[in-house]
Amino acid sequence: MAEWAQYIDTGYKVAVRHVQSDGSIDPAWTPALFDAGASIYSLVAAGGRVYVAGSFSTVNGVNHVGPVALDGASGAVLPWVLPTRTTGAPYGVLFATAADGRVY
Numbered sequence: 001m002a003e004w005a006q007y008i009d010t011g012y013k014v015a016v017r018h019v020q021s022d023g024s025i026d027p028a029w030t031p032a033l034f035d036a037g038a039s040i041y042s043l044v045a046a047g048g049r050v051y052v053a054g055s056f057s058t059v060n061g062v063n064h065v066g067p068v069a070l071d072g073a074s075g076a077v078l079p080w081v082l083p084t085r086t087t088g089a090p091y092g093v094l095f096a097t098a099a100d101g102r103v104y
Helices: none
Strands: 002-007 009-016 032-034 039-048 049-054 068-071
Touching: 009 039, 032 049
Parallel strands: none
Antiparallel strands: 002 009, 009 032, 039 049, 049 068
């Protein structure tokens, strides 16, 4: 489900792409681009979304704090923020599994 360090004309970035069961890249899925040097720790698909946790500060050039949710059909970044605490930076987040449309 992930393709790492995809080269684009601005340099190396980390990209999350949809890889189909036959091993081909889904042309209908827009890849989410994370800042150069980002680390992705987990990808979990649940409830029509793909949740991405890791060490990154931007997604598609927009500042983002904490994990990100992507639309499972299109790859679009969804307006979702994991409420981890009320002030400051979020705690580190790793997803372990998914069941019944929830991530744990």
